[in-house]
Amino acid sequence: MQSALLPTYARLDVTFVEGDGAWLVDADGKRYLDLFAGIAVVGLGHKHPAPLAAAQAQLEKLWHVSNLYWTEPMQELAAKLSVRFGGAQAFFCNSGAEANEAAIKWARKATGKTEIVALDGSFHGRTLGALSVTGQPAKRAAFEPLVPGAKFGLEHVGPETAAILLEPVQGEGGVHPLAPEALAHARALADEHGALLILDEVQTGVGRSGAFFAWETYGVKPDAVTLAKGLANGLPIGALLVSDDAPTGFEPGDHASTFGGNPVACAAACAVLDTIDDALLAHVRSASAQLAKGLAQFGDVRGLGLLLAVELDRPVPVEEALQHGLVIGSAGPNTLRLTPPLTLTAAEATLAIDLLTEIL
Numbered sequence: 001m002q003s004a005l006l007p008t009y010a011r012l013d014v015t016f017v018e019g020d021g022a023w024l025v026d027a028d029g030k031r032y033l034d035l036f037a038g039i040a041v042v043g044l045g046h047k048h049p050a051p052l053a054a055a056q057a058q059l060e061k062l063w064h065v066s067n068l069y070w071t072e073p074m075q076e077l078a079a080k081l082s083v084r085f086g087g088a089q090a091f092f093c094n095s096g097a098e099a100n101e102a103a104i105k106w107a108r109k110a111t112g113k114t115e116i117v118a119l120d121g122s123f124h125g126r127t128l129g130a131l132s133v134t135g136q137p138a139k140r141a142a143f144e145p146l147v148p149g150a151k152f153g154l155e156h157v158g159p160e161t162a163a164i165l166l167e168p169v170q171g172e173g174g175v176h177p178l179a180p181e182a183l184a185h186a187r188a189l190a191d192e193h194g195a196l197l198i199l200d201e202v203q204t205g206v207g208r209s210g211a212f213f214a215w216e217t218y219g220v221k222p223d224a225v226t227l228a229k230g231l232a233n234g235l236p237i238g239a240l241l242v243s244d245d246a247p248t249g250f251e252p253g254d255h256a257s258t259f260g261g262n263p264v265a266c267a268a269a270c271a272v273l274d275t276i277d278d279a280l281l282a283h284v285r286s287a288s289a290q291l292a293k294g295l296a297q298f299g300d301v302r303g304l305g306l307l308l309a310v311e312l313d314r315p316v317p318v319e320e321a322l323q324h325g326l327v328i329g330s331a332g333p334n335t336l337r338l339t340p341p342l343t344l345t346a347a348e349a350t351l352a353i354d355l356l357t358e359i360l
């Protein structure tokens with residue numbers, strides 16, 4: 001398609017115009033079952049009434065003031081996130097990469113050290129700082145020199161380490177859950193060397209793992225966590241949460257974001273948090289089990305909650321799936337990635353497996 005957009009994406013030949021729950025509609029009126037949810041973003045499904053009503057009400061009241069003032073939705077969201085975390089303070093921004101940028105700056109300021117240890121295969125975002133700690137050389141190569149101080153592999157943790165930055169499940173890197181021993185080891189290493197443990201839960205957070213934070217499943221509490229994707233069900237928002245037990249690090253003037261904590265995005269996010277209750281989290285775990293069982297016929301299944309992958313013996317047929325009215329994702333050439341809305345019904349999960357059987 002001829003376009004005035006810079007070609008940073010290899011876009012598929014479909015234009016979506018509407019969404020409702022787990023369903024998308026294209027410009028020709030064709031319906032698709034959405035097992036991708038905009039890469040784990042639209043967690044409650046398209047046009048979910050709770051964030052929709054909250055965002056609409058906020059749009060009628062106040063769109064923006066500077067972060068030099070307080071707003072109610074931002075305060076309310078920070079308080080709700082603090083309760084979920086078990087005591088934390090928030091910095092709000094607009095994306096996952098920005099949340100990780102904030103985390104890196106916070107770790108350097110809080111420790112007075114510069115090195116960040118991440119893992120091979122990780123993904124932390126495309127801005128220069130977040131890219132520097134992304135363990136995928138092919139994504140970094142064209143943009144070097146990047147920010148110094150990034151190391152890949154827990155064997156590099158030492159006295160100069162400011163922070164260890166990990167995804168509980170590597171999402172973009174192929175849906176690889178971290179071994180529980182590895183996360184426990186990272187916690188111990190951080191404590192031993194006076195480093196901070198930061199978990200990038202941009203993809204695993206906000207209920208996708210079957211718990212609000214994936215770290216709850218692992219039983220390893222980080223010093224800070226970053227969130228974005230699912231937090232406002234599709235409106236742009238990112239957050240750095242710093243544990244009340246960790247150093248505050250930042251002082252006024254250290255970091256900022258003009259749009260960060262936008263009232264409309266925060267109002268939607270508050271509604272998302274109110275909707276993600278124990279019943280929905282239990283539903284995520286049962287939908288995960290149902291999908292994983294059905295997917296096992298196609299190859300080895302891995303993942304956590306509704307972040308699932310199947311290793312196929314051929315390239316992921318994303319285009320054929322679209323022809324069959326199914327939206328799927330990939331995470332590597334042969335890795336089928338499914339990140340459906342957390343509200344996917346049992347009937348929709350059954351239909352998804354039936355359609356995949358036709359396609360594969």
Ligand SMILES: *Cc1c(COP(=O)(O)O)cnc(C)c1O
Nearest residue numbers: 095096097123124125171202203
């Ligand atoms: C998507 C993602 C990011 C980057 O988020 P953006 O909003 O695209 O900047 C960072 N970390 C993880 C784990 C992600 O999945």
